[in-house]
Amino acid sequence: MQKEVLALPAKGHTVILGTAGSGKTTMALWRAIFLTNLPTHPNVLVVTFNMALVKYMRAMGNLNKKNLTIENYHKFARGYLDNLGKMPKWNGVVNPDDKEYYINEALEYYRCRFPEESTFRRPVSIFIDEISFIQKFGIETLEQYLDVERIGRASVNIKRENRKYFFAIYKEYMRLREQKQQSYDWDDMALYVYKELQNDIRKRRYDHVIVDEGQDFSPMMVKSLIAATNVNGSFTFLGDVAQQIYGSRLSWRDSGININDNGIWKFDVNYRNPAIISAFAKDIANSKYWEHNTDMISPTSVIAEGPKPVLIQFKTREKEVDWIIKMIRANVNISSNVIICRNRAIVDEFFKVLKRIGIFPTIIDRNQAGFGNIKGVCLSTFHAVKGLEFENVFVPYLSEGIFPDGEILENAVSKTTVLSDELKLLYVAATRSKYGLFMSYHQSLSRLFPEKSINYDSAEGDN
Numbered sequence: 001m002q003k004e005v006l007a008l009p010a011k012g013h014t015v016i017l018g019t020a021g022s023g024k025t026t027m028a029l030w031r032a033i034f035l036t037n038l039p040t041h042p043n044v045l046v047v048t049f050n051m052a053l054v055k056y057m058r059a060m061g062n063l064n065k066k067n068l069t070i071e072n073y074h075k076f077a078r079g080y081l082d083n084l085g086k087m088p089k090w091n092g093v094v095n096p097d098d099k100e101y102y103i104n105e106a107l108e109y110y111r112c113r114f115p116e117e118s119t120f121r122r123p124v125s126i127f128i129d130e131i132s133f134i135q136k137f138g139i140e141t142l143e144q145y146l147d148v149e150r151i152g153r154a155s156v157n158i159k160r161e162n163r164k165y166f167f168a169i170y171k172e173y174m175r176l177r178e179q180k181q182q183s184y185d186w187d188d189m190a191l192y193v194y195k196e197l198q199n200d201i202r203k204r205r206y207d208h209v210i211v212d213e214g215q216d217f218s219p220m221m222v223k224s225l226i227a228a229t230n231v232n233g234s235f236t237f238l239g240d241v242a243q244q245i246y247g248s249r250l251s252w253r254d255s256g257i258n259i260n261d262n263g264i265w266k267f268d269v270n271y272r273n274p275a276i277i278s279a280f281a282k283d284i285a286n287s288k289y290w291e292h293n294t295d296m297i298s299p300t301s302v303i304a305e306g307p308k309p310v311l312i313q314f315k316t317r318e319k320e321v322d323w324i325i326k327m328i329r330a331n332v333n334i335s336s337n338v339i340i341c342r343n344r345a346i347v348d349e350f351f352k353v354l355k356r357i358g359i360f361p362t363i364i365d366r367n368q369a370g371f372g373n374i375k376g377v378c379l380s381t382f383h384a385v386k387g388l389e390f391e392n393v394f395v396p397y398l399s400e401g402i403f404p405d406g407e408i409l410e411n412a413v414s415k416t417t418v419l420s421d422e423l424k425l426l427y428v429a430a431t432r433s434k435y436g437l438f439m440s441y442h443q444s445l446s447r448l449f450p451e452k453s454i455n456y457d458s459a460e461g462d463n
């Protein structure tokens with residue numbers, strides 16, 4: 001089936017949904033090679049989520065082809081707008097902190113003007129969320145907004161008659177931003193790319209576009225990439241909704257992909273994880289905190305073998321760190337290892353401890369990927385590890401307060417949504433393993449851990 005997909009007609013749209021480890025990235029690369037080798041040597045663009053994955057794909061493909069470009073979405077978008085002379089050289093894109101500041105300003109203004117209107121007294125985070133939805137969906141008018149079915153919101157209720165207030169804040173945010181000559185933010189750049197492409201009559205640079213990790217692309221991002229594809233070319237979308245970890249919840253089904261061209265292909269064979277880890281990952285997805293999605297593909301068969309995942313309990317954080325360091329020391333020269341952390345501060349904490357004993361880990365971030373075939377140890381956040389694989393995966397600090405992230409949960413617009421997102425992080429982490437999965441915690445175990453699962457062993461650490 002993988003081979004069939006690679007050689008699908010070089011025309012029209014194809015959707016590939018696959019469970020973790022089913023070969024989506026592998027297929028994306030082979031499909032790219034197949035297309036670049038066609039007799040006309042067409043130009044092929046592979047777009048993936050972040051720079052670490054771009055680097056991973058470039059290295060896995062070991063490709064040096066003039067007619068193949070691999071980049072992340074924002075590189076593509078900035079490049080296209082720049083090419084049109086529409087990307088300011090400096091400070092053109094509003095960063096998330098400034099966006100919050102502008103939205104706060106807009107809210108203050110409306111609170112003063114309409115002190116009786118309770119909608120304007122709702123927390124700023126709800127407005128940030130809603131404006132992000134408006135942008136990612138490419139909504140431009142109040143009429144469109146009033147009409148649209150609001151998907152992707154777990155439990156925050158906004159009455160339809162109150163949408164006009166949210167739209168007013170959105171418009172005011174845009175006005176404030178324009179005043180500072182900032183034309184885009186990271187959520188609406190795709191809309192502008194799309195709009196420009198609608199009026200761009202030049203020949204498209206890319207004949208074929210392939211999107212990997214597509215579940216985290218907004219509908220507007222996908223629409224703009226389709227618009228950037230030669231009309232006689234092909235568009236291939238690969239993704240796994242179970243690994244949607246950037247909180248948007250929007251579906252590729254709203255992206256204008258024509259599923260009637262080459263259809264939807266589903267891959268449920270997991271080539272990466274040992275059977276027992278795959279079963280454990282399924283238990284994560286069966287949690288009451290998991291928000292279900294009909295596009296989710298569960299693994300049905302598994303190729304690799306390996307030991308049972310383990311969960312180790314420690315009395316203190318120090319003991320937990322000591323144990324992980326001992327395990328890393330034993331494995332660093334014989335296998336590829338990753339320690340997956342809830343945030344960058346924990347990554348830095350492990351980096352320091354490992355450095356002290358003469359082990360220099362690779363930190364996975366926008367400049368650096370990690371590889372399952374290279375011996376050593378990597379450190380990563382849950383978010384940065386997507387798409388990658390390692391022989392041994394360590395997930396420390398699965399303790400209440402740290403996982404789910406206490407601060408994020410505290411400030412959440414919707415706790416249900418946050419809990420489901422955090423659980424998906426654990427799913428992504430567990431499915432990175434080609435062999436061992438070592439989870440640990442100190443004090444009380446995270447409520448998100450699938451304690452009742454029979455697919456792991458638990459033990460007390462060296463307390």
Ligand SMILES: Nc1ncnc2c1ncn2[C@@H]1O[C@H](COP(=O)(O)OP(=O)(O)OP(=O)(O)O)[C@@H](O)[C@H]1O
Pocket residue numbers: 002018019020021022023024025026027240243271272386387388389431
């Ligand atoms: N047909 C196959 N036979 C053997 N190994 C395969 C096959 N297809 C993929 N693999 C291997 O399985 C592993 C997972 O593949 P890949 O990373 O492409 O999966 P993925 O679907 O992108 O995973 P994820 O979504 O979890 O990041 C890789 O090590 C890859 O080389």
